[in-house]
Amino acid sequence: MKIENQADCLCVSEFQELTAVNAASFRDGVQFALAGSPSVIEINLSQTRFMDSSGLGALFALYRATAQRKDVVLRLLNPTPEIQQLLELTQMQQLFEIVRR
Amino acid sequence: MGAPSLEPARPATLRLSFAPDLTSAREVSVAIRKFLAEQGVAEKELFSYELCIAEASNNAVEYAEGPCRNLRPIAEALFTPSQIELRVTDHTAGFALPEKIPPPPPMTDRGRGLFLIQSVMDEVRYLRGTNENILVMRKKRRAVRTPAVPSVVGTVDPLSYEKCKRELAESVIQMAKMADELLLRSETLSSVFRCCAELGSLGKISEGFEGRLLVDLLHLTSADWYVLRMLSPDRRKLLVAAASEPDLLSVPIELPTVGKPPAGIEAAVATSRTAVRFDNRESTDQSEPLRAVGPEGAGLVCPLCFGDTLVGTIAVGRRNGDFPLGRLQDEVIRTFAEFLSIQTLNLSRQKEEVHNRVVARELEIAQDIQHLLLPRTLPQLPGFSLAGGWQSAREVGGDFYDAIALDGQRLLLMIADVMGKGVPAALFATTMRGLLRGLASRSSDPSQLLSGLNRLLYKELSSVAMFITAQVVLVDLKTRNLTAASAGHCPLLYVPRGRRSVTSLPIRGLPLGVLPDTQYPHVTARLGSPAALLLYTDGLTDTRNLSGRAYGQSRLTSWLRSQVAPGRNATELRDRLATELNRFRGDALMDDDQAFLLMTEESASPARKTPAATRRIRLKRGSFLFPSIA
Numbered sequence: 198m199k200i201e202n203q204a205d206c207l208c209v210s211e212f213q214e215l216t217a218v219n220a221a222s223f224r225d226g227v228q229f230a231l232a233g234s235p236s237v238i239e240i241n242l243s244q245t246r247f248m249d250s251s252g253l254g255a256l257f258a259l260y261r262a263t264a265q266r267k268d269v270v271l272r273l274l275n276p277t278p279e280i281q282q283l284l285e286l287t288q289m290q291q292l293f294e295i296v297r298r
Numbered sequence: 299m300g301a302p303s304l305e306p307a308r309p310a311t312l313r314l315s316f317a318p319d320l321t322s323a324r325e326v327s328v329a330i331r332k333f334l335a336e337q338g339v340a341e342k343e344l345f346s347y348e349l350c351i352a353e354a355s356n357n358a359v360e361y362a363e364g365p366c367r368n369l370r371p372i373a374e375a376l377f378t379p380s381q382i383e384l385r386v387t388d389h390t391a392g393f394a395l396p397e398k399i400p401p402p403p404p405m406t407d408r409g410r411g412l413f414l415i416q417s418v419m420d421e422v423r424y425l426r427g428t429n430e431n432i433l434v435m436r437k438k439r440r441a442v443r444t445p446a447v448p449s450v451v452g453t454v455d456p457l458s459y460e461k462c463k464r465e466l467a468e469s470v471i472q473m474a475k476m477a478d479e480l481l482l483r484s485e486t487l488s489s490v491f492r493c494c495a496e497l498g499s500l501g502k503i504s505e506g507f508e509g510r511l512l513v514d515l516l517h518l519t520s521a522d523w524y525v526l527r528m529l530s531p532d533r534r535k536l537l538v539a540a541a542s543e544p545d546l547l548s549v550p551i552e553l554p555t556v557g558k559p560p561a562g563i564e565a566a567v568a569t570s571r572t573a574v575r576f577d578n579r580e581s582t583d584q585s586e587p588l589r590a591v592g593p594e595g596a597g598l599v600c601p602l603c604f605g606d607t608l609v610g611t612i613a614v615g616r617r618n619g620d621f622p623l624g625r626l627q628d629e630v631i632r633t634f635a636e637f638l639s640i641q642t643l644n645l646s647r648q649k650e651e652v653h654n655r656v657v658a659r660e661l662e663i664a665q666d667i668q669h670l671l672l673p674r675t676l677p678q679l680p681g682f683s684l685a686g687g688w689q690s691a692r693e694v695g696g697d698f699y700d701a702i703a704l705d706g707q708r709l710l711l712m713i714a715d716v717m718g719k720g721v722p723a724a725l726f727a728t729t730m731r732g733l734l735r736g737l738a739s740r741s742s743d744p745s746q747l748l749s750g751l752n753r754l755l756y757k758e759l760s761s762v763a764m765f766i767t768a769q770v771v772l773v774d775l776k777t778r779n780l781t782a783a784s785a786g787h788c789p790l791l792y793v794p795r796g797r798r799s800v801t802s803l804p805i806r807g808l809p810l811g812v813l814p815d816t817q818y819p820h821v822t823a824r825l826g827s828p829a830a831l832l833l834y835t836d837g838l839t840d841t842r843n844l845s846g847r848a849y850g851q852s853r854l855t856s857w858l859r860s861q862v863a864p865g866r867n868a869t870e871l872r873d874r875l876a877t878e879l880n881r882f883r884g885d886a887l888m889d890d891d892q893a894f895l896l897m898t899e900e901s902a903s904p905a906r907k908t909p910a911a912t913r914r915i916r917l918k919r920g921s922f923l924f925p926s927i928a
Binding site for chain 2: 216217218247249250251253254257278279283286287288289291292
């Protein structure tokens with residue numbers, strides 16, 4: 198998993214799955230990087246092949262951690278059709294901006 | 299010639315047990331995805347199945363508690379072209395699976411797993427056992443055509459290629475079957491061993507062991523329901539003892555009486571002691587109890603019996619008759635049925651043994667009560683002797699006597715017979731003896747004593763529909779007057795003044811416990827010389843010999859008449875009476891308690907020391923218990 202701060206954007210990318218196994222380390226890593234107060238948080242799901250409810254829980258934790266800051270944009274980049282469907286099924290697409298590029 | 303079908307006879311199955319940690323759970327969901335991919339499941343479907351296995355496996359790991367955290371969960375996938383079934387066995391306390399879980403609001407942290415499973419699968423069931431549950435997830439598929447045979451190139455003969463391919467396919471199926479069989483047999487053995495180990499470590503069979511064993515059975519046979527019925531104690535009904543799901547807990551089934559048709563398959567199996575296969579699609583009988591498994595359900599019903607002894611029935615099967623149980627599964631179910639029968643019989647024998655021990659102990663206690671009931675010693679009187687005898691048709695009885703010296707010259711004698719035998723009679727007798735002793739300190743009048751006893755005992759006696767016959771005799775040794783009252787008791791025998799012959803003295807009076815306020819008239823008489831007095835219970839006159847003839851009052855009167863002689867003391871007479879009664883009865887069984895109290899005129903012989911006998915010796919039936927003389 199790669200976590201980078203580019204200008205005021207926190208980019209998280211290069212993880213093949215977000216599951217019960219790595220959800221906690223994802224959460225901790227992102228939480229740490231939030232200290233830099235980025236205005237955009239972009240989770241790049243281009244390489245993410247699988248996600249379970251613990252992975253969804255980690256994304257929700259990210260939403261909750263930034264809920265107080267109204268100016269922060271939470272962006273999910275290029276989810277696979279399966280993960281997109283998962284987000285819709287759980288109505289979590291309402292919490293994120295979903296972008297393809 | 300048509301191409302051979304490559305569809306396996308039974309579902310292609312992958313069964314993996316895994317270490318109870320999240321990393322292993324993840325590896326398992328990846329392995330199951332790979333297995334399904336190998337079966338030709340499309341990439342876009344695989345995500346859903348991987349997700350379901352992942353959610354269920356994670357739950358199995360995260361919710362296990364205590365020692366169950368060390369038990370390995372199991373994940374399984376069963377593939378046929380028309381259906382995929384996923385199963386995860388957990389060792390958690392389990393949970394109640396709602397019919398339909400609503401979508402969790404986006405703002406919640408947890409609770410998405412089961413919702414996702416229900417959303418992507420067609421059918422989700424949760425089979426609960428004790429610390430072992432199975433989540434069964436099914437999805438129907440549109441049958442996918444098997445991939446076309448690749449085009450043949452080069453010089454290979456197409457016919458021989460087809461033949462090789464067919465043989466290869468058959469060998470693969472054959473080997474898969476053999477591997478399955480081997481696996482199934484070893485799993486069956488290990489389940490039976492697990493059950494035996496449990497029995498060994500507990501030292502006894504614990505309740506509910508059938509349920510645990512049957513969850514294993516469901517596993518092994520890939521069945522999805524079971525109903526265990528046990529024979530009711532009156533052996534007339536089959537009662538549900540355990541079932542895989544609450545909707546299978548149906549009403550008891552009556553076993554057919556001779557000439558009547560059985561009510562359903564289980565009753566027929568119980569009657570014939572023969573296993574039967576059934577398929578609900580082939581029957582229209584709506585009253586069949588096994589229709590509870592669904593209109594497409596099918597399975598096997600086995601009798602639980604050992605030798606000729608029927609214990610119950612076990613029905614196991616699948617709700618979808620498209621996947622019937624195979625020969626091997628049948629065999630496993632029969633093995634389990636046999637094992638269960640033996641263990642259940644052992645359990646009931648153990649219970650019976652414990653019950654017998656409890657009964658024996660209760661009898662010991664009751665016998666101790668009986669020993670307390672009879673006077674250990676009888677009063678010693680100048681110029682007279684007293685002796686009593688008692689024996690019971692059972693370990694304890696309701697007959698008893700008592701003798702109380704009121705002062706230097708008056709003696710109160712009492713004999714009673716509590717209706718019935720055994721412990722209840724003995725308990726009433728104990729109460730009555732205590733009451734009599736209490737009342738005698740205030741009054742020595744036999745009529746008043748009986749009225750008092752009736753007043754005090756009426757409520758208890760009438761509430762259990764029991765009664766007591768009793769006789770109280772006050773003897774004044776100086777004046778030789780006797781005053782007697784009777785509550786429905788046998789007449790007393792005595793030698794009246796001026797005659798040398800034994801006479802009976804009948805006295806009227808209702809038994810105790812019949813009416814709340816009863817007066818007991820008394821009669822008076824004078825003792826002749828030598829004085830003799832016999833109070834007895836009807837067990838003496840009702841003593842029967844092998845030909846069924848009763849000893850009778852006239853025989854008793856004649857016998858006493860022949861025995862009364864100057865200088866014969868009561869102890870000697872008592873021994874003779876006991877011998878006489880036993881002689882008359884011969885080898886016939888005693889069917890009533892016997893008690894008697896004898897008084898004769900004669901200086902008492904030196905006390906015959908039998909006190910130990912009255913205290914601790916366990917009586918054999920047919921031997922009299924004698925108190926000593928104080």
